[in-house]
Amino acid sequence: MKNSKKYLIVCFLFIQGLLTAQNSEIDHAKIKEDMNLMIDNIEKYYAYLEEKRVNLNCLKQTYSAMIKDVNSEEQSVLFFESLINEFYDSHLNLGTHRPASYRIYAPVYAEYQNGQTFIKNVWQSQIEPIPVSLIDAEVLEINGRNFQKEIDEFPTYCNDKNDPEIRTWIGNKVIAGQRNQPRVLKLKLKNNTTTLLDINELKILDDKSLLNYSKSGEYGIIRINNSLGNSDLIKAFDDALDNLLDTKGLIIDLRNTVDGGDSYVARAIMSRFIDTAQPYQKHSGFEIYGNHEPIEKYWIEYVIPRGKTYNKPVVILAGRWTGSMGEGLAIGFEGMGRGQIVGTAMHRLAGAIYSFSYKHRDYNYRISREKLYHINGTPREKYVPKHKIVQTTNSEDVFMETALKLMN
Helix, strand or coil: CHHHHHHHHHHHHHHHHHHHHHHHHCCHHHHHHHHHHHHHHHHHHCCCHHHHCCCHHHHHHHHHHHHHHCCCHHHHHHHHHHHHHCCCCCCCEECCCCCCCECCCCCEEEEEECCEEEEEEECCCCECCCCCCCCCCEEEEECCEEHHHHHHCCCCCCCCCCCHHHHHHHHHHHHHCECCCCCEEEEECCCCCEEEEEHHHCCECCCCCCEEEEEECCEEEEEECCCCCCCCHHHHHHHHHHCCCCCCEEEEECCCECCCCCHHHHHHHHHHHCCCCEEEEEEEEEECCCCCCCEEEEEEEEECCCCCCCCCCEEEEECCCECCHHHHHHHHHHHCCCCEEEECCCCCCCCEEEEEECCCCCCEEEEEEEEEECCCCCEHHHCCCCEECCCCCCCCCHHHHHHHHHHC
16 A cells, blocks of 8 residues: 555656646747747848848747747747748758758759749769659659648748749758658659659768768869868868879869858868968958947958968869858859869858857757858859759769869
8 A cells, every 4th residue: 555655656746747847848938038039139130131021020920929839848949940940041040950840951952933843953962873863853742742732831921932932942841851751752754754752762872981082084083071060071181182182183072061061171171272361252240239230340251371282273063962161162262263163053051150049948049140252242142153064864973074074
């Protein structure tokens, strides 16, 4: 009998603990406070706010009304994700995710055109071969549901889903999919046949090394494996370049830098290709102190020479999965006059991001506080390579073929 009483007391305390934890997770007043803080920081610091044309009053009213329906910690994360997705900017994101969160990208990229969505790029350099050509295939369904309806029902409420730019962004989020859901696309191919593509079954190449390097005839090739945020890449790159100093030209493959990195590593890489200080990127932003007026500032960032200079021709490969600092590195080489870029439009992650904290959450969120530009003044997120690739196949590496032809 005593053991039964002890068991009941333990169960009661356990359940009480769960209820207490749940109540702390779904404190609606704290969610409201953090929501207001987040919107205030976006209004105050987000460099692209005017371009996004999102009604902040709509955000405040719509999301305030939704708070009462947030009943778990996971729902609170999804609540803040939806709010940040209103700005259709993949550089705005939370520092956490949950099983029902949307991924940031998929190994295919699609564009909305005149009421339809078509696959325009495939991450050909990073996935194992696909037996059918996906380029220009229309996306009809995802997981058995009409694709355009899925865009309409995507959980944002204050942006204009009739805008082609927004529909393209949301369409790619829908394809990227929720982390705990399948991603089976029904496609209408160019030959008018239909097929199913299970994105979760595509085999992404697992590159554990920081980079790979090799030679193709008289030319060197360095492929960076999504490691621009790892400072160990500097020595690995130096070692690779030192082994390729006798080549007649160099191809640097940035098509797998989707997670970006930092300027410390990027400047170290670029510094091996110049013998005098060179500008590589422009910045603009605002400084704000207290409640004073924001003051605009504008500056140019330079690269300083380091180590033995590689002075032969350089070609940079870039694509839809060249992201953030990968984009900065590509335009930096061109801006310094030390490389030509071959590829498609890049990931188009806008600006330089800074982390902001909530008052009641143990994760942060990131906002682009500065705009970034090619040294010629082109916004980084709008840059298109001079040697533009229009991908027509996912079975051949047209990027590398074009680079080698350009070298010759």
